[in-house]
Amino acid sequence: MLRLHTACSLQVPNVRQPKTSGSNSAGLKWGLLGSGRQFQLPSLQVRALRDETNNGRGSNGGASGFTGRNWDPGLEIGVPFDQRPVNEYSSLKEGPIYSWGELSPGSFFIRIGTLWLITFTVLGVPIAAASFNPSSEPLKFALAAGIGSLFLVSLVVLRIYLGWSYVGDRLLSAVVPYEESGWYDGQMYVKPPEILARDRLLGSYKVKPVIKLLKQTLVGTGAVLVSAVFLFAFAAPVQDFFHTRFSDQSNLPTSNISKSNIRREELLSPPLDVKDNDDLAAAAAKAADGRPVYCRDRFYRALAGGQYCKWDDLLN
Template identity: 45%
Template sequence: LETAVPVDQRPATQLKELREAQLYSWAVLETQAYLNRLGVLFLGSFALLGGPIAYQTFDPLKQTAEFFLSGAVGAGFVVSLAVLRIYLGWSYVGDRLLSAAVAYEETGWYDGQTFVKPPEVLTRDRLLGTYEVKPALSRLKTTLLGTGGVLLLSGSLLFGLIASSADTDGVYGRGAARTPRIVSNEGIIYSKNVKSLQDLRGDDTAAAEEAEAQGG
């Protein structure tokens, strides 16, 4: 019934390829397996991308919340992109399954044709589209809404922390100005463990602490 359409361009074949593809098959995994894949992708993205980028701005020991929120935003964005890609693939095949006619190319040389499905093929394809593709798309939509909400919340919290703790120039994180602890005629002291500039002259430990407090 579909002999006019090349095998690899038939909607039912394309659906089979989605089920077997390493990434696109996530849409039809069992719920726990699906969540596990998303979790592994999130953690991997945090470790390899979000975390290292966040580290350039935030000190994990001193700005722990900001560091993790920033890294989580980056990792969550990667997860969202992956889910969006899966969604677009399933949506494309779903549209072809539910449609009464599908476009195809006979030889690949831009000789586009349209195949009108016979009733038997249309019934089969619409059953596949309704009972297999639509549930997968519903799951992916829910995931996109969830990741979008988490990104929005994390971004808002991060923005609030940055806005409330930025220096007078609006800079925050590793590049922000240090706040002096003591300002006197002798000079400025930043370290909490140094009481006067006299302490720095004969105490290498105090000098090192002061240098660290100044960001040196």
Template identity: 60%
Template sequence: MPGPSAICNRSTLLCVKALGSNDRDGRNGSNGVDGWDPAFEIEVPADQRPANELAALKEEALYSWAQLSWIDFGVRLGSLWLLFFVFLGAPIASASFEPSREPLRFALAGGAGSLFAVAIIVLRLYLGWSYVGNRLLSAVVPYEETGWYDGQLWVKPPEVLARDRLLGAYQVKPVMNRLKQTLIGAAALLVTATASLFLLVPQDKDTVAVFTSKSSAGALAADSKVALRKKDLLNLPVDVLDDDELAAAAAAAANGRPVYCTDRYYRALAGASSLFY
């Protein structure tokens, strides 16, 4: 009885043999033993057959990254992250955190944003491979004869179903597992970077002191401005003068002019002519 490794090797050879006999143009071998019977898939357009979709996916410049070794795949993702950091993450992060004064926050913010962009691309790779994998493993697949309006369902013959499931199990599932692990790792790094960034912001006492001093100074300036304006608000009613909020609102509405100039009654009361305002 053959061992598991022999069975796996045999299944892989069957996959390669099936792909080799069924090329992407839909032209099948004429040999009845080694070739692939054209009647199996003749009703489905060549570019919509799951095996051909897998072959096309492997030739895509971006989707082919998922087939590489872990080292090559990591190098490409790292280069992509560096590209996003230089042209996207760093400029946006520098607007909130100055690199020379807050290098840690700048690095966390820019790195998290760039990592999020890379995670979106990895998610797109996962969805593309998942789509082809589902069509390979499914016994019934939809296809379009000429357009979206004449969609049909194709029930795979047993020979085609066995071949497609071998391809899905030995060529697509390992790639999907790798992409899934990459997404989980990216999500963990994003959560860690975001949590670190939020934990660092409120613990900076200097920043809190600066904001507090600025707010206190602003409040004192506002109070002194209201007090100064109260003396200059010539003919406001007493109830308005006694209310700081109303006096401040009246002064703001006057936009630097005496408040009586914004009301016809107070203009007349002050003896000001409406022709000059």
């Protein structure tokens, strides 16, 4: 590296008239004529010195002679500050959600699980309870709440992935677009070799591992979502299977058991005591308000046809 060494001396005389004298390789001399004498002022000397630190090499022994910054900030002066890929990467790391990408896999999945649990409790359970009864349809209720919560979490992970993917593409690309102002006057910026090497180093070792982790997370959540949707579609047959297999038949009402075993002829034929007793038959007809007795029961009504029944019979 060459360092610029500058020495300057100044002598002020009584100046009357400037006159330019010759210059040599050691510096530039100005001769001024005053009071019949010639004065020498000022004398500017410039010389280049070689950096002797490690014989012109960097602190790491490499071929670079830069001891501090390895690039010139003026190389990116044409691109606005917020649109430079390295600054976009710095802003992404400081974001409240995008910063999750730089966490370790364990910490990242803990935060994703916490987000799913909060979404399941605050949004999933109330919305699913409004659509499915937890006591009568517990499987559908749990699946609906879990699927909705996992879908929202997947959207958050997808947004993080899109942000990191965008910045990674700009870091790895040799030509990036930018806008000089808000008038959509797009320009293309070709990175110098120093800037391109720095950006690709960041993209390869900082951004690519994050994108890989986010891709794996999206694939996993997608597989779980598809499996849960298929299970939800077959939730009713599965739930009926478990009810019929594990439910205790002795807990069923005797009326339901007797109804399923009664034939149509037996339902439509009145009991013998009603046939033989006119007073009992008249009391049954009066209680039915002139309509068949089977209108009071859904099972009897469906079996008998129910064309003379009204909807109010099931409510009274």
